[in-house]
Amino acid sequence: MTGTTSSSTEPDDPAAPARRRIFADLTPLRVSPDYRRLWVGNTVSWMGSAMTSFAVALQVYDITRSSFSVGLVGLCSLVPLVLFGLYGGAVADSVDRRKLGLYSAGGLAALSVVLAAAALSGYHQVWLLYTVVALQSICGALNAPARSAMVPRLLPPEQLPAANALQSVTTTSGFVVGPALGGVVVGLFGFQAAYLIDAVAFSGALYAMWRLPSMLPDRGEDKRGRASVLDGLRFLAGRPNIRMTFFSDMCAMVLAQPKALFPAIAVVWYGGDAKVAGLLGGATAAGALLGGLFSGWQGRIRRHGLAILLSVAGWGLAIAVFGLTRNLWLGVFFLALAGWMDTVSMVFRTTMLQAATPDDMRGRLQGVFIVVVVGGPRLGDFLAGSVADLTTPTLAITGGGLACALAVGLLALRWRGFARYDARSPEA
Known part of the structure; x- marks a missing residue:
């Protein structure tokens, strides 16, 4: 249905091919509702995550007044992400990727709620922030391979470059907008506001995952249940x-x-x-x-x-x-x-x-x-x-x-x- 609608409207706009030669190709967003929901949800949640990452760094410095302590935030994020990156990919090749993406995104949303609850209650402890950051990295290491492996199942091969260009817009805009937004929100409303906004932002990603069909890996003749x-x-x-x-x-x-x-x-x-x-x-x-x-x-x-x-x-x-x-x-x-x-x-x-x-x-x-x-x-x-x-x-x-x-x-x-x-x- 969507493909028919898209193709029937393009001839009415002679400038459309020229725009696609210059600007990002939005065809994947038009032809696949599942991909469109996934991209929008991921974009919103990524900006929220970038905002939270910046807010955590601000809060650590607010508690400790130590740049070294702020640097440890990056280490707490890096080590689990590297260690669990390979494992998360193996899990994504063993189970329903939709469920893995849904559960891991839910975990990320829950961790943002934990940060907000701690800030609201006045519980300002650096160890809690470090722990949550490490757990967020683990959830992210499970979520990213599953989400990326879904894209080729939602789009034809010729649209993958356009989809990956759109993903680059999501990533870089998050890096640019997220910290700036985090600084404004923390300055006006406090750390808890940034964390609550992030938790709400994950609703878009959760909804997109919920609407997807089952995404079991296609094993062909290999019927083993566990990927190594x-x-x-x-x-x-x-x-x-x-x-x-x-x-x-x-x-x-x-x-x-x-x-x-x-x-x-x-x-x-x-x-x-x-x-x-x-x-x-x-x-x-x-x-x-x-x-x-x-x-x-x-x-x-x-x-x-x-x-x-x-x-x-x-x-x-x-x-x-x-x-x-x-x-x-x-x-x-x-x-x-x-x-x-x-x-x-x-x-x-x-x-x-x-x-x-x-x-x-x-x-x-x-x-x-x-x-x-x-x-x-x-x-x-x-x-x-x-x-x-x-x-x-x-x-x-x-x-x-x-x-x-x-x-x-x-x-x-x-x-x-x-x-x-x-x-x-x-x-x-």
């Missing part, structure tokens, strides 16, 4: 194209990740303060958001492997040039350009992972994806900080960007078939 993490890693070992999506992302996130140096270079390079550091950090997110909003052209690209190689190399080169700039606005421009390249890479990497992976392996591979996406930037922060302390920030940033471009070029030479990957006949 090791089976997923063995599958990955024999699939060079999928492995390359992870390798290329690690090149960008580990070798060319300047975020940890923003506070220092804001002062040393630009003579600024925390506001300048915030501007540098927001530039990459703004570029990524623009990349998602102006992503219509990506749906016509078939050589996804080549697009990933070029965009990762583009990220590295943009970071390298940023390392040579001493003009603030020129630096912001190149960081935004790097963010744009990151969105392009993410769209095609995710699409390849969804299209070239059999349904019974999608959860486990999404678990690996989470570990890479979460762990890579943290390793990159450590590497950039270490190199900058031993040498200079310029060498750390520019050298890292050039190393990223060189590394992805060497990977392309080692696995030449990756550049020839064609979305019309996806091969893992």
